Amino acid sequence: MGNAAINIVLVAFYERTTKYYGERGIRYVHMEAGHIGQNIYLQATALGLGTVAVGAFHDEEVARIIGTNGAPLYIFPVGRV
Template sequence: MIVQEGIFQYSSVNHSLVCYARRDIRHQLAHAALDQDSVHKAPAVFIIAAVYERTAKKYGNRAERYVKIEAGHAAQNLLLQSTALGLGAVPIGAFHDEKVKQVMNLPVSQEPLYLIPVGRKR
């Protein structure tokens, strides 16, 4: 999750958000996302990223399919919860993968799948 205060990552170990950078990268992220205004202006941008190799250890050549299905489920849950809270959210798939990875400083093994800006409805 990217917010003005920095970049946070979900930790499944203790179900919390861990800050791994204290800088606002929304402008750079918006540029990587074809200069989409919603990425730049949203108070929070969620990124769903995949580690295909981790899933492939268990599911073999079905990993890519399963990862994309689960990413869709996660995005749907985020969109539904945003709506329930009266917020606006939009899933974005139009971005330069390598630029997003660079801006986010993602490990080589992680692939960004979705950007989901969340904020007030227009």
């Protein structure tokens, strides 16, 4: 991840979805994160680049580094393979 040209971090703000859908909104946020991740893989491949979905990280540290109050879900490092 440290050598990637870019790291795309997907961040969730659950309250934006749960205020409309209730607790079921959490499920919808995770489903959308999966859809976004698939599109990142597809676009990276189309550009001749590589990526991988990373979910093993310290949430609070990533949130601090990128300066968000949201919940980091995924990190997608993108670069040449």
